[in-house]
């Protein structure tokens with residue numbers, strides 16, 4: 001009998017090494033981010049004179065290269081400082097993993113080699129150990145740069161105490177990265193006054209820029225050369241979708257996988273379109289599957305009415321919703337809230353129309369995802 005791994009071990013015609021298209025892969029060259037990287041370098045160069053640099057805030061939408069650019073600058077500084085005998089530590093923390101002030105400080109202590117438990121101590125005790133590091137273990141002039149990636153998550157969850165603490169610790173400089181442009185809403189005046197930060201903005205990439213990024217990564221990842229037209233289409237689709245490089249790379253990778261699945265010798269424009277569909281499909285499925293029960297019921301009601309080809313007003317929707325949730329139906333008001341939430345997730349759209357003089361206005365609801373996909377997902381469990 002043939003071994004079950006026989007078929008899976010086939011060499012790919014398409015890929016040389018897929019990992020170059022991974023989100024985690026850090027390329028040595030980041031096209032169109034030189035200006036931002038050089039700004040970080042300019043501020044951080046203070047550390048070479050053993051001074052704490054200014055705090056920095058980096059913002060921009062997802063996939064604009066913030067994490068990659070900052071990680072690159074970090075590597076460069078550490079590499080340069082090593083030969084110069086300048087005492088610098090740079091610690092990177094992703095606030096989705098450590099999302100309270102306490103967790104961040106404990107994590108920092110641990111990364112710096114102090115043994116501090118995850119629970120049980122007071123914040124003051126942990127802080128004491130953290131600040132003590134600069135008086136004992138490290139040379140007095142050691143500069144610590146703390147990178148807080150996705151800081152908006154932490155600020156939303158736990159407030160701005162962590163910035164207060166870090167900006168008031170000598171020798172510490174903070175670089176915060178936020179996907180949410182208005183994240184300063186979460187920062188209180190008390191902290192603003194000690195955070196004299198330099199701001200660096202990462203604008204979305206346009207199609208031409210995404211093309212350059214894709215071309216470099218494609219050369220590394222693919223065995224075959226990819227047609228210019230194919231890269232152009234991939235870049236154009238991602239540019240339309242917020243200029244997100246991560247999305248562009250996902251498209252290219254998925255297109256390659258699709259080509260591989262059908263043992264094709266090349267990646268085509270058609271594969272890129274199929275990839276877009278597959279990715280959207282997966283995202284929608286994930287969203288629907290993780291919705292709470294009541295949200296799913298509202299969606300199911302919309303599905304039922306859509307199949308009947310009816311115009312869906314919120315009144316009609318509420319009737320249908322009550323039919324399928326006899327026992328524990330929510331009030332009209334709550335269902336109305338859910339409609340808004342579903343709209344924000346992009347699964348449905350609503351449109352207010354006027355019925356004519358004196359008849360008031362009605363909300364018309366329509367599905368924005370594939371009916372079959374929705375049906376399959378809702379009834380898959």
Ligand SMILES: Nc1ncnc2c1ncn2[C@@H]1O[C@H](COP(=O)(O)OP(=O)(O)O)[C@@H](O)[C@H]1O
Pocket residue numbers: 021022023024025026027029030031032033060061062063064065066067068069213245246249
């Ligand atoms: N200028 C660039 N050149 C090459 N790859 C890039 C560039 N900008 C972003 N990327 C890649 O796109 C993906 C998303 O970038 P990332 O830095 O994680 O974005 P952000 O942190 O802004 O959400 C990563 O795989 C990254 O390597």
Ligand SMILES: [Mg+2]
Pocket residue numbers: 066067068149
């Ligand atoms: Mg990031």
